[in-house]
Amino acid sequence: MGKQVLKKRYQIQKPLGKNGGRRTLLARDLQTQELVAIKLLVCGADFQWDDLKLFEREAQTLQSLSHPAIPRYLDYFKFQTSKTKGFALVQSYIKAKSLEEWVKLGRTFNQAEIKQIAKALLEILMYLHTQHPPVIHRDIQPSNILLVNRSGNSVGQVYLVNFGSVQTLAATEGSTIRIVRTYGYMPPEQFDGQVVPTSDLYSLGATLIYLVTGMHPADLPQQDWRIQLKSKNYLDSAFVDWLKWMTEPDLNNRLTSAKQSFKLLKQLLLIEEIYSVTKNIGVSKIRINNYRDKLEFIFSDFSGLEKMLRYLCMGLLFIFIIVNFSVLKAGVFMIINVFNWLFYGKFFMSLLNGLIGIFIVSFSFLIIGGIIKLFPKSTRLRIDPYKISLNHLPPSPRRAIWKLEFSQYSDTDSCIRHNIQIRAGRQVYKLPTEALTEREVNWIVSEISNLLELIITKYGNDVKVMVSPKHLKFGGKLWISIGTYFFLGSLFLFMIATVIIFISAKTFDKTFGNFIELIFFLLKAVFC
Template identity: 50%
Template sequence: MASKILKERYVIQKQLSKNAGRRTLLARDLHTQELVAIKLLIFGEDFHWDNLKLFEREAQTLQLLSHPAIPRYLDYFDVDTPTGKGFALVQSYIPAKSLEEWLKSGRTFSEAEIKQLAKALLEILRYLHGQQAQVIHRDIKPSNILLANRSGNSVGDVYLVDFGSVQTLAARKGSTITVVGTYGYMPPEQFGGRNVPASDIYSLGATLIYLATGRHPAELSQDNLQIHFESIVNLNPDLIDWLKWMTQPSLNRRLASAGEALKALKNPRQQTDISAIRQKPFGSRIELKEDGENLEILIPPKRLTFWSAFWIFIGTLFCLGLALWAFICIIDVILGNLEVSFIVVFSIFFVGSGFSLLWEAITLFSRDTKINIDCNQISVTHLWPGYKCQVTPIMNKNLNNNIMYIRHSLAISGQEKFYKTLGIYQLTPPEIEWLANEISAFSAGKITVVSADNKYVKIPTAK
């Protein structure tokens, strides 16, 4: 297609990239003699209508934007090519290499350069997210960030390009959601079609982690969707904490805006929300799983010791003996010995009490309790080996102003009193404090977590 002229104005110089029905061309504008970038969307075998929707949205969005670090909209028209009809979007051309290209060429980035890049990109995001029709980029990654004019201690000029995945506030209203993005840089909520400014914050954090480690985020180890990279970098602990805050899987724990991220980067001591990134107390068997939208707490049964098993065995024999005695007394009454009728009553009472205590003991050592918390309710599932008894929900209103009490076992309250016991695992003070931090951080203050005796209190961090 080289030397071909589009719209009798744009002389094609060369092809810059090609993928799935799209091409990006370098051309010269005969009217201005400037180089421009032309994106082509062709109606071919790889064409999908979602592609056209995103292509048109990119053109409409760029028309409304004016920022030196973002390509300028120049023109939009339909074209005829040997492979089919299509549309062309003309943008200003930025002669710079992407971060991906810099990394592949062997360039490394110092901590100071990573901070410079972070500040520059956060300023761009603050501009995009501050538009009246809020713009979410949705595909921030090293190949979509250009870097030019490096000099001395300056990282150079930073540009954010490729708005082909962009979503605006207007586009979200009354329309279906198209899930786009790049694996490794997409936050959990984006897989479900949900996109907010904090989604771009996550993608930027993952990009900066790539710069710091030289490894794709998907190649790094994860725990409950949290990227772990601190062991393979030599960065200031404050910067590590900030990057972990940027890439928190849960929206409620993540930095919510570019402004907040800039403030936290400039003032590391104000990163109070990092207290939510706590390690589980040593030896604790409680398991937490989080996918950004739900928090699951699995409370295991109490450990069965030799003496516990011994006393359960003795209790079982005692209860069986009482049951046998009661049965013999009942037979005597049936045969006419009414003198033992009062013994029957007491026997049945003691048998019932004994088996009730025995059942509680067996439950203590055999039943798991699973607690699920999302934005609308808290539900509980009691799990025995081979059997599941679902108890849901115990709180089905908005979680605002509800209280979760923790003291040895968990309980939920909406009226400042115990409502439903959730578990019987004996919690230690460190476990109580840890769970309080985790639940408060996840719910962003919608659940207040205190102990039943108010000894351990976690006040949710205000955002």
């Protein structure tokens, strides 16, 4: 067409592409002097009225949309030249290469870049699918996604173009749908003429798989319509599972919406960011196992150098206990030796020995508790489709979960503290956050909120509160309690027994004395 002018306004610069009866031209708007893209539907030998319906629907859809990553509608008109006639759709011109062109040029994409592209496209789909009625693109593939302005760690600006196959959800009800055959990117339900918003998710997932493998999805092995994507060295398993979930052939098992897909992807991005922050300071104190509707957090009590130092201390204390085990035996012997006064009359000496023995045995239990406290422990929170559980706390049905509480406050030392609680019925599940960073805490709250679809209830922002000393936790608490209660209980019983025996000593006959002597002998034989 050379420098031909359409509608006395649009001067043709060069052709951009051709697909059947459709052509795309680069033109200059003589009024604004801006470059524009003109799509032409030519009334040739292969023209069909269904083509005109799709073309008009594309124009109407673009006219109703306003999104920075979608071409802007500018004009629509009929045209006729000396050689041809047809219809023209004018839209903003985006100077960029498609993903398909980039791959053919040899460009490869790493996992972070693929996630950025997926995030950008899901944002576009969330916009389209929340229109009234929802707009379904139906032809998402690498050739219809443009990428421009790559800089630094950013993959670049992503655009979704070519709305020639677009369909509104309302238009699909009670009508015959023309199948758009882009094999490999088209979901199975589209072969049967069924179109739903999640059909776009399948096409997007297949497009991302193309970026991962560099191969057309139709050329990849399949089993039961499922694309067999093998894990790559640079892909984490959670992202591979997400891609498989996006391209699930069964609508009932596929991700339910672009919003849900976006939330899960954000969690993957946040996990990647947290790991990049923590990888330079040792092993992270939190791990996550997340697959579809199951979620498991594992909180480590200690990490890295802390674990090494505590294991060293544990070893030294165990050696100390083994070497000084005779001290514990001496304490037991001193308690048993109290009854000697019945035979030798050394009441006050036996009383002193008994008190010292009680102290030695009780202190030994406290040392055992301290050693057990040094063992690095893990707290495990698990939420599956049926129940929620947290370590030793009794599980509760998942349907009983009704509240997610998050509080942030500062103690007297101006240290920021966090508190996360999940309420299920009357049961409260409190998560350990003392050893976590603020970034990790916010991520945990966000992920639980997304999974349970609960609004976060916040309390105590910037409130100054008194924080009591940390309680002793885990297995050590049991032995420390035993030591404390043994000391107090034994002391109380020892004093009562001493008074009773002192008052009644003169009335005991020789037979009872012999019986006490026998018990004393047996106790010494067992413990000493």
